[in-house]
Amino acid sequence: MKVLITGGAGFLGKKLATALSADPKWSEIVLFDRIAPVGLPEDDRFTIEVGDIRDPVQVGKLVTNDMDLIYHLAAVVSADAETNFDLGMDVNLKGTHYLLEAARHSHADPMFVFASSIAVYGGDLPEVGDDQTIITPMISYGVQKTMGELLVQDYSRKGFVDGRALRLPTIVVRPGKPNKAASTFASSIIREPLKGLKAVCPVTADSRMYILSPRKAVDALLRGAALPGSAFGWNRRLTIPGKSFTVEEMAESVREIAGQKAFELIEWKVDPMIQRIVGGWMPDFDASRGMQLGFEADESIQSVVHAFIEDEIEYQN
Numbered sequence: 001m002k003v004l005i006t007g008g009a010g011f012l013g014k015k016l017a018t019a020l021s022a023d024p025k026w027s028e029i030v031l032f033d034r035i036a037p038v039g040l041p042e043d044d045r046f047t048i049e050v051g052d053i054r055d056p057v058q059v060g061k062l063v064t065n066d067m068d069l070i071y072h073l074a075a076v077v078s079a080d081a082e083t084n085f086d087l088g089m090d091v092n093l094k095g096t097h098y099l100l101e102a103a104r105h106s107h108a109d110p111m112f113v114f115a116s117s118i119a120v121y122g123g124d125l126p127e128v129g130d131d132q133t134i135i136t137p138m139i140s141y142g143v144q145k146t147m148g149e150l151l152v153q154d155y156s157r158k159g160f161v162d163g164r165a166l167r168l169p170t171i172v173v174r175p176g177k178p179n180k181a182a183s184t185f186a187s188s189i190i191r192e193p194l195k196g197l198k199a200v201c202p203v204t205a206d207s208r209m210y211i212l213s214p215r216k217a218v219d220a221l222l223r224g225a226a227l228p229g230s231a232f233g234w235n236r237r238l239t240i241p242g243k244s245f246t247v248e249e250m251a252e253s254v255r256e257i258a259g260q261k262a263f264e265l266i267e268w269k270v271d272p273m274i275q276r277i278v279g280g281w282m283p284d285f286d287a288s289r290g291m292q293l294g295f296e297a298d299e300s301i302q303s304v305v306h307a308f309i310e311d312e313i314e315y316q317n
């Protein structure tokens with residue numbers, strides 16, 4: 001069986017590819033990205049395709065007639081899409097449409113898993129959202145993800161793909177360096193102090209975030225493809241269960257696990273643009289539907305931090 005991951009050189013794309021490679025049912029795992037992935041395990045089932053999701057011709061060739069599953073992860077992340085409007089529209093909206101069109105015309109009837117985001121929620125939000133909460137994104141990235149979700153919904157209704165759009169919470173802790181997501185600090189304030197480095201927190205300590213660890217995010221992507229379409233019913237859009245923490249709770253977990261010195265490496269300095277974006281996100285969510293479908297959140301912020309230490313850094317207190 002054959003699977004395609006767009007954004008296959010990205011943070012989640014590589015983790016997903018590694019997880020899929022543990023399953024012998026996949027005879028070919030195609031990784032498409034505008035850059036070649038680095039740091040993947042050796043596996044001759046990986047096929048690397050470097051290209052641009054904004055090119056409909058390239059994308060058209062990507063979905064071959066034998067493609068069973070497509071994970072669509074390629075995207076321009078939130079703050080980048082907010083600053084570069086045209087780029088966000090081209091990659092996040094048009095790229096998604098090109099890929100769905102390629103799937104539709106491939107005659108492969110593939111399953112299509114779209115990595116959406118809780119950034120689809122915005123505006124006058126309740127303290128705890130649920131699946132009935134109206135979708136009013138307040139950043140361009142959220143609008144582009146919403147439009148992608150609606151395309152996935154309609155292409156599924158038409159029988160062109162067997163789609164599902166999974167709204168991922170903010171993924172924490174992301175390894176490596178900060179990226180252009182508005183939420184990148186949520187990883188930095190944990191990751192950097194654990195490595196003895198300074199980190200700036202650009203939002204107030206009482207800011208709340210709905211988060212999920214990379215481990216659970218990969219589990220969610222796998223689960224999203226393991227379920228039959230009938231499990232989702234008419235509504236192919238699903239918010240993945242996460243957990244809500246204040247930024248203070250996140251910083252406190254650093255103090256608890258790595259000590260006072262590490263905690264003091266966090267500098268609190270509000271950036272109004274980031275505060276505005278983060279303040280407009282869903283602070284908490286009743287993800288009963290996702291839980292009934294077998295998706296799982298992390299146990300605690302401490303378990304999120306410990307998972308990062310185990311997976312990404314060698315750390316000794």
Ligand SMILES: NC(=O)c1ccc[n+]([C@@H]2O[C@H](COP(=O)([O-])OP(=O)(O)OC[C@H]3O[C@@H](n4cnc5c(N)ncnc54)[C@H](O)[C@@H]3O)[C@@H](O)[C@H]2O)c1
Pocket residue numbers: 006007008009010011012013032033034035051052053054072073074075076077091115116117118167168169170171172179183
């Ligand atoms: N990480 C999170 O907190 C989070 C939360 C919610 C949703 N998501 C979504 O999950 C997906 C994966 O996120 P991630 O954190 O791995 O992001 P990432 O930035 O690490 O990966 C995205 C990949 O897309 C690729 N890409 C960008 N433009 C491209 C183009 N024009 N053509 C081809 N490839 C292109 C990038 O090179 C990158 O490797 C994204 O769709 C993102 O919106 C992520």
